[in-house]
Amino acid sequence: MQFDWLSLGSLIFAAHALGVIAAGHAILNTRTSQGAIAWAVSLVAVPYVTLIPYLFLGRSKFSGYVDKRRIESELLRTRAHPSAWDTSASSMGRPADALGHSVVRALTRLSGMPFLPGNHVRTLVNGEATFAAILDAIVHARHYVLIQFFIVRDDELGERLKALLLAKAAQGVRICFLYDSIGSFDLPQRYISALREGGVQMHPFATNRRFVNRFQLNFRNHRKIVVVDGERAFVGGHNVGVEYLGGNPRLSPWRDTHIELRGPVVASVQFVFIEDWHWATQSLPRLEPSQAEQPERVEDADMHCLVVAPGPADKDETGSLFFVEAINAAQTRIWITTPYLVPDEAVISALRLAVMRGVDVRILIPSRRDHYVVFEASKLYAYDLIRAGVRIFRYRPGFLHQKVVLIDDVAAAIGSANLDNRSFRLNFEIMVLTIDHAFASEVEAMLARDFGEAWEVERHEYRNASALRRIVMHVARLFSPIL
Template sequence: MSAKRVLSQKHKGKKGLAAFLFSRFFLFGLMVVLQVLMFVFFAYNASVEKNLNYVIMVLQFVLIIYIANDKSDPTMKLVWIMFIMFVPAIGCMMYLYFMLQPGSLMLKKRLEHINLNSGKYLDPDQNIYNELQILDKQVSSLTKYVYENTGCPVYKNTDVTYLESGEKKYGILLDELKKAKKFIFLEYFIIEQGEVWDSVLEVLCEKIREGVEVRVMYDGLCSLSKLPIGYFKKLRELGIKSKPFAPARPFFTTQQNNRDHRKILVIDGKVAFTGGINLADEYMNIVERFGYWKDTGVMLKGDAVRSFTLLFLQMWNVTEKNIEGYSRYLNITIPTPETADGYVMGYGDDPYGKERVGESVYLHMINTATKYLHIVSPYLVIDNVMMSSLKFAAKRGVDVKIIMPGIPDKEYAYCLARTYYAELIEAGVEIYEFTPGFTHAKMFISDDEKATVGTINLDYRSLFLHFEDGCFIYKNKVINRIEEDYQKMLSASKRVSLMDCRNRPTYYKICGMLLRLLAPLM
């Protein structure tokens, strides 16, 4: 990193409080907090009214019974029940407010309609399922489950290139973009102005002049701190079809929780990228924030690209008045790469679906591992099912290792994650912290046979609240390459002991325990 850039970063930090108080992020947060306070004020006044107080008592009883019998995550149910029991008026009103929001209900119906219509586009190859049934019945069952819930089949005839860093992806991504002939689809959680995005945008503009269709979609929170307000309009002026997903609005709604955390790039329906790497300078270590930024991704060439084309089009059409036909983007001839190997399956996940596909893929890998299970994640905020599965895997002799950041991006998330360490370590799980910096990769590798690389963190937000995607790989030679990189990460990491957990300051442990109460919301 150049000295000029380092000074620039330090200078930004010295702006301090004044810059923060006048930032869009602070003003946005302030408006939301004011709305919450007004909500609490009216709820409190309702609770002191004698007539309304009896109504709230009845409502409290009914909602607790309803929540206890709901099919949602047990930990989330516990948080709501505690909230309603300790502050009945506020808890009841807030629960009803979140559950009955018309925007969320409309989005859910829209997604159901889109997903229902998407099933006709990608047909599974029965020969592949027959092969998997012979090789591994559990993998075969997993691929059928994913197809039934996402419309994404398992494929062969796909080459997978592992991208062990943002720097590696950056160069390859630019080269592949320059080869585009028909269309380019970009869907990223974060796009930030800087060297990386400027370079990508330059290529996109060149492709627009060549007649290539370009679409860019980014999460609406980018406009708070990463991009100017209405940036999508500037992209449209350049000829790029662009829009933010769920634009950030200063209103107290549940939709603010459901972010588009996916990172998908599709070129001509023949090349696709996914993984943890966003289009911003820190992900490519051009600027430094939390030591060395370790991230990973994959590039696909071949049949499995179709799934990522479908996932992009599904999300794009969520906010369109009329759902377009996908055939012209999916019914194309894709040449079989000479180095195609094994089986590859893209998959998506959304907060409104009946199934938690991302968590189910992770649980499959945990529960079927026999030799080793190696995990890297930036966050660790897991439910009881995931915790029990990890512990049982270690107890039955599987070598379970988890790499976490050595330098966190969010101190509170780090403090919360460490509350899970001791229980896992006591069961035989090995926890490591990546000393050079921050690990943003999201990967599971097991038994030299399976791996998944994608956007899904080991926390409630990714597993329950966000739109996510991943790539499941089976019996592909790239898995050895992924495991080799994992071992390099391991050699640069420090193993956490039970003594480390017990020797943490008392105030730190107390903070973690308090944060654990709010874990499903973080």
């Protein structure tokens, strides 16, 4: 049988033609110039390899989504803000004394929420402490529980959560459970059906409603939120899976941090959940008015807290700008822990300037990998930052997944955002910035222990790497706009 060279040539021509069209789309729609160049070059040069990934990952915005999401969010903000959210006075008081009036003004405008006083924040170090606190809060729920995770697994921890939610639903507690449709892609339908049949309102967060977005994998909801009766909230890096309790031998012991919040800031966290729930269901969760609208200060607690919830529908690139402003605010120290070190140029420039100001700039990253391409790209970014004077450390014992920022001895931010482009521009994230000397000291002690179990990356590690290893790192960095 004679090989049909004409058909093969036609297929090659069609692939390159589609690659050129897709490259034009990438240039017009990708949010960063680096991303546009990376996609355009790869789509024109090797469309056979990149066309399908571009279909799933290439779009950083798409028709109708951003506008619709933004309109819905603005309507909710005008209708659902508690009366205590007076941003006109947000630049006064302790936050301004600690960070400066201009920094506080920028952060409150960026987040759309004010610093709220009268809160108590407790660190929950690692999975056992985190889920013990979350499950205990749910046990004592009287009215409602709001739950949101990027990953939910049907394993031992997932079963414990499911059994508890079913028991509380049977007691008449209203439960709203939101999970990301991609992050929880392997969550079996029987798990979801059992909760729904037991009275739990459970929905996926998805952004592929329209046919044109059918294959869209960007715009994931990476937030981890639990709110109980409007009185207690939990935010941080943990998802629902036994690996977060150290159940994966390759990555164990898993190092992560969550926080428990009490006080008026709970209303801010709750509002972020309401926005996401409304997008997913086109309805509002039914909450007790007393808990939903009138947050109360915690007695003998005066921590000032600000919730920053960046997402791809924001008018500004909230995630990147938050890190830039936090770094710029530092006068003596900025310590950051992140599992993925793939910063954009704005964050890199802020880190360089901080070093020039004499700030102690340290970044703690994992020594074990869970994503190969991200890990290799992180090595090259680490080397570039080391040359600029940033101290980079790798955590030894297990996989490091916590997302923490410590600013001087006055402020700390903990949440779900990584130091990468996906958290900056493509994912929905949440961070809580707390102004309090005692809390900052607690976070400092926690991070000091982590740095004590890490080794510092030296310049020679890159120079001593083989030529092949360096090529792999540089190739991996080409994908940084979508990592």
